[in-house]
Amino acid sequence: SSELTQDPAVSVALGQTVRITCQGDSLRSYYASWYQQKPGQAPVLVIYGKNNRPSGIPDRFSGSSSGNTASLTITGAQAEDEADYYCNSRDSSGNLVFGGGTKLTVL
Amino acid sequence: QLQLQESGPGLVKPSETLSLTCTVSGGSISSSSYYWGWIRQPPGKGLEWIGSIYYSGSTYYNPSLKSRVTISVDTSKNQFSLKLSSVTAADTAVYYCARQLSWGTPIPHDAFDIWGQGTMVTVSS
Numbered sequence: 456s457s458e459l460t461q462d463p464a465v466s467v468a469l470g471q472t473v474r475i476t477c478q479g480d481s482l483r484s485y486y487a488s489w490y491q492q493k494p495g496q497a498p499v500l501v502i503y504g505k506n507n508r509p510s511g512i513p514d515r516f517s518g519s520s521s522g523n524t525a526s527l528t529i530t531g532a533q534a535e536d537e538a539d540y541y542c543n544s545r546d547s548s549g550n551l552v553f554g555g556g557t558k559l560t561v562l
Numbered sequence: 563q564l565q566l567q568e569s570g571p572g573l574v575k576p577s578e579t580l581s582l583t584c585t586v587s588g589g590s591i592s593s594s595s596y597y598w599g600w601i602r603q604p605p606g607k608g609l610e611w612i613g614s615i616y617y618s619g620s621t622y623y624n625p626s627l628k629s630r631v632t633i634s635v636d637t638s639k640n641q642f643s644l645k646l647s648s649v650t651a652a653d654t655a656v657y658y659c660a661r662q663l664s665w666g667t668p669i670p671h672d673a674f675d676i677w678g679q680g681t682m683v684t685v686s687s
Contacts, residue, residue, distance in 0.1 A: 488673035490609075497658055497680050498609065503673035504665075541609050543674065550625060551599075551672060553609040 458546040459487075459554035466560040467532045475527045477542030477554045487525035487544040489518060491536075492556075498541065502527055529559075537561045564589040566659050566678035574653075574685050580646040584659030584678060591640045592617040597662040599674060600633060600644045602655040610655075614662055615642055649685045656680040 459479040467473035477487050486505065490498035500509050502518035515530045525544070529536055542554040570582035584598070591598060599614040613623035615633045623631050627646070635642040646653060660674040 484669055486671045490674070492609075497677040498674070499677070500673055500675045503663070503675070504671060509675060543609075543611075543672070545670070545672070548625070549670075550622070551611040551614070553601075553611060556608045 458552055459542055459544060461540075461542060461554040461557045463555070464558045464560065466562055467529070468562050469534060470531055472528065472530045473532050473559065475529075475540050475557045475559065477525045477527075477544075478523055479544065479546070479554075480523050481545055481547050482520060482523050482525050485545045487518070487520065487542045489516075489525075489527045490541045490543065492539045492541065493537075501540075532559075532561050534561050564661065564676050566661065566676060568657060568659050568678045568681040570681060570683070572682055572684060574649055574683060575687050576650055576685055577648055580644070580649050580653060580683055580685070582644045582657055582659075582681065582683070584642050584644075586640045586642075586661075591635065591642065592637050595663065595665070597664050597672075598635070598642045599660050599662045601658045601660060601674065601677075602653075603658070603680075604652075604655040612644065612646075612657075651685050654683065654685045656682050 488503040492498040501516045506518045517528045519526050541556045546552045565587045567585045574580045597614040600612040613633045615621045630647045632645040658680045659678045661676040663673045663675050
């Protein structure tokens with residue numbers, strides 16, 4: 456079992472805002488990074504650090520953190536944002552760990 | 563532009579050793595800012611970090627796999643490799659290699675910023 460907990464599934468209406476969360480005690484100390492994975496493809500980093508987007512990632516993706524919860528927010532979700540999203544950070548022992556993933560459906 | 567490519571057998575027999583290599587092109591594996599990691603994903607399931615290596619050879623592993631995992635680096639070939647021993651059907655997965663950005667002291671922070679396309683490994687007799 457993962458020490459980072461994500462909701463298994465979330466849905467959002469096209470053009471609306473959605474927040475995907477990742478919970479874990481270690482997030483009080485470590486930043487989370489966020490990955491988007493579409494079927495049959497490798498994961499793609501979308502947010503890392505405090506709130507950094509790699510080159511080529513649209514600015515509708517943003518990250519934040521409060522207490523033991525890290526969040527990925529998509530402002531104005533598009534059809535192409537439908538994917539699985541994973542958070543990644545370190546656990547309480549300092550080992551890398553991924554959350555269980557959230558399947559995002561864009562309605 | 564940096565690219566990573568996994569290679570190795572797609573079928574491994576139970577109890578044998580899975581061996582994969584990741585070749586880095588378009589950049590040097592000896593960069594001081596990065597670790598290099600292996601991540602796997604069983605069919606229909608989530609991502610699992612296996613372990614990471616620095617170009618100097620320093621490694622750290624997922625405790626749940628540590629007894630069976632060895633990751634090594636060959637800077638002359640710009641490659642790093644994964645060996646997983648005593649495999650079972652539970653090790654059937656897509657295996658990814660990735661570049662791991664790591665920063666911050668004393669508290670380290672990480673992100674896997676470039677990934678290979680992944681390679682499917684099936685454990686079956």
